[in-house]
Amino acid sequence: MSTTTLNPELKSQLKDIxxxxxxxxxVQMAAYVCDALGHYEAIASMILKPKNTNEVxxxxxxxxxxxxxxxxxxxxxxxxxxxxxxxxxxxLIISLERxxxxxxxxxxxxxxxxxxxxxxxxxxxxxxAIDRLFPLSLAAEGSCQIGGNLATNAGGTAVLKYGNARDLxxxxxxxxxxxxxxxxxxxxxxxxxxxxxxxxxxxSEGTLGVITRAVLKLFPKPRSVCTAxxxxxxxxxxxxxxxxxxxxxxxxLNAFEYMDKHCFDLLDEHSDLSNxxxxxxxxxxxxxxSSSHDSDLNAVLEGVLVEAFDSSIVLDALIGASLTQKQxxxxxxxTIPTAYKKLGFGVxxxxxxxxxxxxxxxxxxxxFMKNNAPTARTLTFGHIGDGNIHYSAMQPKxxxxxxxxxxxxxxxxxxNNLAIxxxxxxxxxxxVGFAKVDELLRYRSETEVRLMKxxxxxxxxxxxxxxxxxxxx
Ligand SMILES: Cc1cc2nc3c(=O)[nH]c(=O)nc-3n(C[C@H](O)[C@H](O)[C@H](O)COP(=O)(O)OP(=O)(O)OC[C@H]3O[C@@H](n4cnc5c(N)ncnc54)[C@H](O)[C@@H]3O)c2cc1C
Numbered sequence: 001m002s003t004t005t006l007n008p009e010l011k012s013q014l015k016d017i018x019x020x021x022x023x024x025x026x027v028q029m030a031a032y033v034c035d036a037l038g039h040y041e042a043i044a045s046m047i048l049k050p051k052n053t054n055e056v057x058x059x060x061x062x063x064x065x066x067x068x069x070x071x072x073x074x075x076x077x078x079x080x081x082x083x084x085x086x087x088x089x090x091x092l093i094i095s096l097e098r099x100x101x102x103x104x105x106x107x108x109x110x111x112x113x114x115x116x117x118x119x120x121x122x123x124x125x126x127x128x129a130i131d132r133l134f135p136l137s138l139a140a141e142g143s144c145q146i147g148g149n150l151a152t153n154a155g156g157t158a159v160l161k162y163g164n165a166r167d168l169x170x171x172x173x174x175x176x177x178x179x180x181x182x183x184x185x186x187x188x189x190x191x192x193x194x195x196x197x198x199x200x201x202x203x204s205e206g207t208l209g210v211i212t213r214a215v216l217k218l219f220p221k222p223r224s225v226c227t228a229x230x231x232x233x234x235x236x237x238x239x240x241x242x243x244x245x246x247x248x249x250x251x252x253l254n255a256f257e258y259m260d261k262h263c264f265d266l267l268d269e270h271s272d273l274s275n276x277x278x279x280x281x282x283x284x285x286x287x288x289x290s291s292s293h294d295s296d297l298n299a300v301l302e303g304v305l306v307e308a309f310d311s312s313i314v315l316d317a318l319i320g321a322s323l324t325q326k327q328x329x330x331x332x333x334x335t336i337p338t339a340y341k342k343l344g345f346g347v348x349x350x351x352x353x354x355x356x357x358x359x360x361x362x363x364x365x366x367x368f369m370k371n372n373a374p375t376a377r378t379l380t381f382g383h384i385g386d387g388n389i390h391y392s393a394m395q396p397k398x399x400x401x402x403x404x405x406x407x408x409x410x411x412x413x414x415x416n417n418l419a420i421x422x423x424x425x426x427x428x429x430x431x432v433g434f435a436k437v438d439e440l441l442r443y444r445s446e447t448e449v450r451l452m453k454x455x456x457x458x459x460x461x462x463x464x465x466x467x468x469x470x471x472x473x
Pocket of ligand 1: 036071072073074075076077078079081082083084096116117137138139140143144145146147148149150151152153154155156157205206207209210211212337338429430433466469
């Protein structure tokens with residue numbers, strides 16, 4: 001049985017490893033022990049901030065020798081309470097924030113070797129500086145770290161063209177739960193030597209080891225980008241336009257982000273962003289085409305939109321005329337996940353279904369909410385091009401908030417069941433963390449859960465590496 005109690009001698013040995021880079025004052029620890037949604041608050045025994053792989057390895061080895069459990073933490077922007085200690089434990093947090101070096105950029109190999117604590121936005125900017133693209137992009141990119149992105153197999157807004165985080169990695173270095181360093185930092189595009197071990201750690205949410213470095217894939221930088229905001233008569237029309245764009249623009253389609261009317265109302269109420277159309281519609285999408293050639297993408301998109309307009313798939317469209325206008329459209333989309341926090345308590349979903357089932361899921365979810373929480377404010381937005389919908393039920397504007405909170409479990413099960421019945425997933429990109437452990441057990445087969453536990457117990461037989469997250473025993 002692992003413990004979280006640090007005796008004074010062990011505490012001082014751990015502090016010695018990182019020099020002065022630790023926090024053990026409860027007030028200063030507060031920022032590290034609250035999850036990004038503000039739903040969970042934990043306590044930690046201390047926060048250690050190693051500067052390199054060797055220090056991480058020494059900390060973890062000492063934890064293993066003394067049966068002490070620990071939690072790897074990146075930017076702490078995760079939405080499933082995976083990066084903070086469990087509610088009954090006061091675990092040690094290993095924060096990667098000081099491991100922020102970019103070690104090597106190989107423009108011929110189109111790769112970049114980075115420390116796990118690099119902020120995503122810094123990686124994007126460093127790629128841009130050598131005329132390359134690192135395509136992972138999400139609203140938290142100014143504070144999330146690449147180690148956290150890889151540990152959660154983050155998705156974001158460019159999955160349609162470039163895939164999830166796991167598709168953007170060639171090599172990995174990981175400190176295993178016994179303190180041993182696995183050096184898989186290979187920069188190879190072809191390498192079939194046995195099992196692809198890095199895939200085990202990608203998406204494992206810090207439960208199988210601490211990611212310390214990665215070799216990332218870079219891509220040609222887009223020379224032309226066209227961004228548009230489009231209004232639709234109904235939800236079905238969004239998938240029809242998606243299909244048409246795929247047919248007519250091939251791999252130019254970079255993003256297809258859905259927002260319903262309630263999201264625009266939210267922005268009106270709680271941000272300085274307002275609807276750029278002259279009237280209000282019920283359904284919108286932000287669409288982006290990009291190409292690594294100099295092409296007139298505005299003309300390409302206009303052609304598709306005219307065809308869609310003639311078939312009544314599209315009601316109105318604004319093509320970004322300047323960089324400022326394109327950025328404004330993106331700001332609207334990216335402000336939604338922070339603005340909805342201003343509505344108070346919410347039950348937030350991260351479901352995915354096959355793209356063809358998106359309209360049916362949204363109709364069923366709205367019907368379910370009408371019957372089970374009629375006063376809740378729903379918001380529907382997300383990466384609809386990948387079938388990933390962030391359906392959210394926020395507390396009523398007026399009325400009994402406590403009664404709404406008490407519905408959390410029923411709403412969670414009800415909405416997730418709808419997704420599962422459409423062959424979907426209860427967690428498309430945020431992962432399981434602590435918040436969705438019950439759902440994993442509910443929706444994944446005994447065989448699948450048993451295999452996950454066997455992998456966990458093989459790599460972490462003491463159950464000290466982020467215990468209580470993803471799978472427990
Ligand atoms: C406004 C907002 C928008 C978001 N949009 C998206 C989105 O579009 N797509 C998406 O996928 N997610 C999104 N997220 C969720 C979140 O940003 C991602 O999950 C992100 O990848 C987490 O990175 P992080 O560095 O903050 O990790 P953390 O929150 O610190 O950690 C997340 C998990 O990874 C583990 N971990 C962290 N670093 C390491 C490491 N070095 N080694 C091993 N394990 C580690 C932690 O233990 C934890 O289980 C959003 C969050 C916010 C607040």
